[in-house]
Amino acid sequence: MKKILLLSALLSSLAFASLQVDTTYSTMGAVTEKIGGDLVSVTVLGSSKYDPHFIVPKPSLIAKLRRADLLIMNGGGLEMGWLPPLMRSANNANIQNGAKGFLDMSHHVKMINVPTSVSRGFGDVHAQGNPHYSSDPYAILAMAKAIESKLSELDPTNEKTYKGNLEKFLSEWKVYLNKLDAKMATCQDKKVVQYHQLFNYFLKRYGYKSFGNVEPLPGISPSSSHTLELINMMRENDVKIILQDVYHEKKTAKFIAQKAGAEVKIIPHDLGADGSKTLEDFYDGVAAQICR
Amino acid sequence: MKKTICLSLLAFSSLFAQSELDALKEQLKQQETAIESLESKVGALSQKSVPNTSASFSQNAYLPDIAFIMNMSAMSRNVKNSDYEAYSIPGFINGGDAEIQFNKDKGFNFNYTEVALSSTVDPYFDAFVIFHISLDAFETEEAYVRTRALPLGLRVKAGKFKSDFGRINSKHQHAWNFDSQPIIYETLFGPDAISDAGVQLQWVAPIDMYLMAGVEAMQGTNDMSFGEAERNNLYIGYLKSSIDVGDDLSILAGVSLAHGENVVNDSTNPTDVYGVDLTFREQLGSYSALVWQSEYLYRNKDLGPRTDKQAGLYSELVYQANNNWSGGVRYDAITKNDVDLSAYSVDAGNLDRYTAKLEYKPFPMSRLRLQYTYDRTKIIAGERKDLSEVVLSLNIAAGAHGAHDY
Numbered sequence: 222m223k224k225i226l227l228l229s230a231l232l233s234s235l236a237f238a239s240l241q242v243d244t245t246y247s248t249m250g251a252v253t254e255k256i257g258g259d260l261v262s263v264t265v266l267g268s269s270k271y272d273p274h275f276i277v278p279k280p281s282l283i284a285k286l287r288r289a290d291l292l293i294m295n296g297g298g299l300e301m302g303w304l305p306p307l308m309r310s311a312n313n314a315n316i317q318n319g320a321k322g323f324l325d326m327s328h329h330v331k332m333i334n335v336p337t338s339v340s341r342g343f344g345d346v347h348a349q350g351n352p353h354y355s356s357d358p359y360a361i362l363a364m365a366k367a368i369e370s371k372l373s374e375l376d377p378t379n380e381k382t383y384k385g386n387l388e389k390f391l392s393e394w395k396v397y398l399n400k401l402d403a404k405m406a407t408c409q410d411k412k413v414v415q416y417h418q419l420f421n422y423f424l425k426r427y428g429y430k431s432f433g434n435v436e437p438l439p440g441i442s443p444s445s446s447h448t449l450e451l452i453n454m455m456r457e458n459d460v461k462i463i464l465q466d467v468y469h470e471k472k473t474a475k476f477i478a479q480k481a482g483a484e485v486k487i488i489p490h491d492l493g494a495d496g497s498k499t500l501e502d503f504y505d506g507v508a509a510q511i512c513r
Numbered sequence: 514m515k516k517t518i519c520l521s522l523l524a525f526s527s528l529f530a531q532s533e534l535d536a537l538k539e540q541l542k543q544q545e546t547a548i549e550s551l552e553s554k555v556g557a558l559s560q561k562s563v564p565n566t567s568a569s570f571s572q573n574a575y576l577p578d579i580a581f582i583m584n585m586s587a588m589s590r591n592v593k594n595s596d597y598e599a600y601s602i603p604g605f606i607n608g609g610d611a612e613i614q615f616n617k618d619k620g621f622n623f624n625y626t627e628v629a630l631s632s633t634v635d636p637y638f639d640a641f642v643i644f645h646i647s648l649d650a651f652e653t654e655e656a657y658v659r660t661r662a663l664p665l666g667l668r669v670k671a672g673k674f675k676s677d678f679g680r681i682n683s684k685h686q687h688a689w690n691f692d693s694q695p696i697i698y699e700t701l702f703g704p705d706a707i708s709d710a711g712v713q714l715q716w717v718a719p720i721d722m723y724l725m726a727g728v729e730a731m732q733g734t735n736d737m738s739f740g741e742a743e744r745n746n747l748y749i750g751y752l753k754s755s756i757d758v759g760d761d762l763s764i765l766a767g768v769s770l771a772h773g774e775n776v777v778n779d780s781t782n783p784t785d786v787y788g789v790d791l792t793f794r795e796q797l798g799s800y801s802a803l804v805w806q807s808e809y810l811y812r813n814k815d816l817g818p819r820t821d822k823q824a825g826l827y828s829e830l831v832y833q834a835n836n837n838w839s840g841g842v843r844y845d846a847i848t849k850n851d852v853d854l855s856a857y858s859v860d861a862g863n864l865d866r867y868t869a870k871l872e873y874k875p876f877p878m879s880r881l882r883l884q885y886t887y888d889r890t891k892i893i894a895g896e897r898k899d900l901s902e903v904v905l906s907l908n909i910a911a912g913a914h915g916a917h918d919y
Binding site: 268270271272275277278279280281283284287288301302303304305306309310311312313314317318319320341344345440441442468469470 | 633636639659661662663664666667668715716717718719720721722723724725753755756757760763765794796798799800802835836837875876877878911915916917918919
């Protein structure tokens with residue numbers, strides 16, 4: 222009797238064993254939950270409160286990577302400053318670069334702004350292109366597909382479920398995209414400047430033109446001469462929208478806005494940065510801020 | 514008549530239409546043939562005229578990541594260079610024995626260039642080499658291989674490496690929070706700290722909390738604490754753990770033990786060093802944080818006839834204001850110096866030091882640091898002398914330099 226109990230306990234624990242999936246950022250985490258459903262347990266490493274380039278490599282994140290079956294990263298150099306030492310210290314063979322449980326999402330989306338020459342003289346330029354592709358709601362489709370095929374590869378017994386979840390999610394997401402496209406079609410003012418080139422994918426998708434950045438070079442803090450140039454340029458071109466992220470200082474953008482008669486819009490860079498709870502909320506939030 | 518004309522017109526037009534269609538068909542056929550022949554030509558061209566120009570044995574794609582670090586300074590000190598070089602710290606370092614690697618002279622110092630190479634060897638190993646090049650010496654600072662794919666949360670490192678003993682033993686000078694090493698590290702281990710040939714085994718526990726245990730076996734050539742030369746004599750163990758309190762506060766604590774053997778006058782006796790460390794880091798924003806880090810080391814050095822008991826600590830507070838500016842203060846002290854001090858004719862008590870710094874980083878790869886030190890640990894030219902130092906240092910890390918550990 223005892224044996225049977227033990228055995229059934231063991232079996233049930235096996236039956237409920239879920240794949241531990243770590244994602245570096247929250248948008249990818251939400252897509253993973255859509256595809257994995259109850260079969261996966263998702264941990265997001267980088268809080269959306271913070272600059273995604275500068276997540277602090279806290280030792281507690283090592284513990285999270287230690288037991289992961291799958292690590293999904295953004296790639297494109299975005300995690301360069303914090304993820305490698307954590308992966309090294311986690312002593313988890315499953316998720317090392319090249320292992321089965323490692324997914325670099327940037328290999329599955331089309332990167333834009335790929336520089337023809339790379340030097341740190343140009344600031345924090347990513348050689349592989351602009352890594353902030355998750356601002357594009359259409360990128361979710363490619364992400365979902367890549368996640369499905371990776372989950373099916375790791376857990377083939379549940380392939381049917383993952384495929385079913387993917388199909389369901391894709392059709393839902395396409396309906397949502399139609400709605401979002403319709404909303405974005407009503408926007409009149411398509412001229413913006415950004416703090417950092419965080420939203421290029423979204424802007425490209427909806428025909429916006431980005432006239433410049435508050436930071437003089439990627440990753441370099443604003444300077445007064447660059448700020449003055451930007452103000453003049455905005456006046457000349459009648460740019461009225463400044464896209465500001467949640468984590469940089471907002472003083473410079475506010476100053477520029479005041480001088481150029483523009484408005485500062487605080488745009489979430491990742492799900493949860495503005496308190497959003499779902500993927501739809503997140504992109505609705507971006508759209509609501511940008512569209513005018 | 515009308516009908517006949519109409520009919521004949523119709524027949525004629527349809528005939529005409531037919532012939533037009535035929536002409537088109539013929540044209541299409543000709544075009545298809547043309548396309549086919551073009552395609553076959555293109556195919557032939559793509560096979561022929563673009564030869565594979567890659568060198569047959571080229572391995573350029575496997576070049577390791579290469580980085581170099583440079584560190585230099587301008588120094589002002591209230592002591593002559595020749596006197597400073599011969600400083601002693603009572604009970605720890607005798608006059609002239611100090612190995613001064615960094616910021617030695619008043620005026621300009623070029624401290625070192627470090628060249629770091631790292632590469633994945635194969636699916637099983639990563640390899641790292643760090644050369645430390647000063648103006649007159651070329652040293653292998655570290656050179657080791659590390660496993661990538663061991664099961665059960667295990668990892669092995671082998672080669673010549675800096676031990677993970679304590680909080681900062683493994684950190685290179687450019688990663689120190691201040692330009693100078695804490696006095697207790699300098700006096701127990703010297704500027705390279707515990708750095709030796711050996712092997713290391715580390716294990717991370719599969720639990721929610723970070724818990725890491727490590728053991729190391731090393732040669733033990735560091736003769737400030739160890740130094741038995743006939744066989745490997747140094748064994749090190751440590752436990753490190755960390756918890757987060759909310760999103761922003763993380764606490765890291767560690768305990769360490771190093772057990773080795775020292776040799777004095779041909780007699781070999783045990784040395785034990787114990788360490789505890791505690792770090793609090795409160796994140797105030799993406800680029801802003803407050804870090805309080807402290808460490809206490811205790812050494813029991815059996816010398817045969819007597820046992821020296823010595824201990825010291827440092828405690829530092831660093832405030833990072835934004836991604837450019839940070840500042841910090843550190844307090845250093847020797848808290849226990851239970852040794853034979855009869856050779857010193859001067860007062861050997863109250864050995865402590867105060868350090869403050871202001872740092873400006875134009876970009877994460879470069880750093881300017883202004884540091885002031887008030888040092889009461891040294892005997893200079895036979896006198897206890899309070900040392901004042903102001904140093905401005907420049908450190909750059911260029912090339913493919915990997916991110917630092919926490």
